[in-house]
Amino acid sequence: MSRRTETDVRPITEAEFPDWNRALNTGFLQPPAVAEEQLEARRRQFVPGRSLGAFDGDRCVATFRSFDQELTVVGGGTVRADAISNVTVTATHRRRGLLTRMMAQDLAAAKERGDVVATLIAAEYPIYGRYGFGPATTMTEWAVDVPRAGLDRRWAAPEDGGRIDLVDGEDVRGLGPGLHGWLRREQPGAVSRTELWWQSRTGLVNMNGTPWTEPYYVMYRSADGGVEGLASYRTDDHWGDAKQPLNTATVEWLIGVTPAAERALWHYLCSIDWVQTVKSGWRSPDDLLPHLLPDPRAARITTQADWLWVRILDVAAALEARTYDGRGAVVLEVVDRAGLTGGRWRLEAGPDGASCVPTAESAHLVLDVGDLAALWLGDASAVRLAALGRVREERAGAARVVDALLRTSRRPWCPDMF
Structure with a gap:
């Protein structure tokens, strides 16, 4: 009978980074081979001491990464957070306490640094409660049946005197961080975004290794010229047998810092020729979206689930x-x-x-x-x-x-x- 060897849990070195990424892809059921472009992009997230690996001999069999984050609390203040991501255990090494060891090591370091909380997005519900995490926010996704929504399909511009414009990735990188900062000051549960976040969402950095296809970016300006909203969306090309358009617009992210901006952006998305369905992407469970439509029942909930999990350290x-x-x-x-x-x-x-x-x-x-x-x-x-x-x-x-x-x-x- 073969004997299990002791698995070493430790911060990875730069030399171990490729093997760590192979284990990461394997854990998330992605092709194990990591493209060089993807590997170089991920290196920008590497912080010495904050990426942990479990090693059976020379092979990485579990992954864990944390990084600095700010979390907005009720009232608009922020606390320091230990954001946890890239958590995997290879199927050959399950039920050996590897996640428990990595989590204990990371949370102890976060406590020592003075982080107030730790955060993560849980892929599976049962895992993280045993480490002191609790589900602190909820996420909802809607699919809007556009013909049923009751909106005027001849809609051409916001009724409040503002305007909608298509913009490019450079505009998004210039305007997005400030707009997101405005949203984050008002939204408990929101977290900070890095420059890399904006670069990866606008094609400058390829994090997932698949060919980049640029989405549409749309901006809302109020009547006084201030930028109050941005959104990114993609469309498909789907037609019915009777040459009827059945296209879907899928929102990747949408920032509206005023109700007027939210209304204008959603009405724009529901007015695009040929689009019959608008998928909202990740939204708050009490988002304004359904009630921005004359018929709120046109917005059907397709997903509702726990989202941000928090572990209080202080x-x-x-x-x-x-x-x-x-x-x-x-x-x-x-x-x-x-x-x-x-x-x-x-x-x-x-x-x-x-x-x-x-x-x-x-x-x-x-x-x-x-x-x-x-x-x-x-x-x-x-x-x-x-x-x-x-x-x-x-x-x-x-x-x-x-x-x-x-x-x-x-x-x-x-x-x-x-």
Whole structure:
């Protein structure tokens, strides 16, 4: 009988980068061979010490990468985040604790750096709760049946005096970062974007190794000339048997920093000749889109799922970073099996600020650190979690107090995959 050898988990070196990428492609069921152009593009993401690999002999069999990120919290402030991506374990080495070892190493380093939270987009729901992560935002995708939407197909320009123009990738690289920064200041759950993000979405850098085809880019200017919206979309070429157009426009990303910009961009997309379906891409679950249409039922939900997962590394810093519309106090007992940030905390909060300090007082609400993450950005309900048996009230009504403090009028949303 063959014997398993000890698998070494460590930060990779530059020399090991090609093998690490081969394992990464294998884990995500992509062709194992990595094109040189793709490899060079990925090298721009490489930060010494932040890309971990598990090695069985000389072969990389698991991958893990983290990088610096800013996450917007309720009220428009930001916290430092340890963003986690590229997590794979090769099928030959499953169930050996490799992810657990890589995760523990990375989170300990993030805590030491002073990161307030860790973030990730979970490919599978059951994996990350055991590491203290909780689903903090939700994503929704719609497919709009354009003929049913009730819009005037003769639409030619925004009704508010603004204008719509097609632009190119250079315009997007110039205008996009500032526009996204405007959105991010207003949107809890949004994360920072790097220069590489904009370059890869406009064809300057090829991250996935497939031939680049330029999408359409469209810009909205308000009546006073200010740029308030940008979108990227692609179209297919599909016709029915009776020579009827059945084309689909698929939105890759859309930024509207005002309701007028959102309305104009969606109405433009629904007015393109031959387009019968508009696919929205990743949107907030309370996005304005359906109700920007005369018939909201024309926007059919095709996907709705958890999106950004958060792992709190510093309870006090996280709760003090956000704002609160209401006023109140509650004692939270936070259970953290990894021992990174558990304990009993007294939160006193109001419109003028918040204080979160360790306390010996009796707990009002007992909850896992992952459930606190789900509540922190305002999306989840403590009352609902109590009904599910995931949080426990030690004082009657404590869950309602937490909801009154933490829940928000608009839902948090992360526009990005990373």
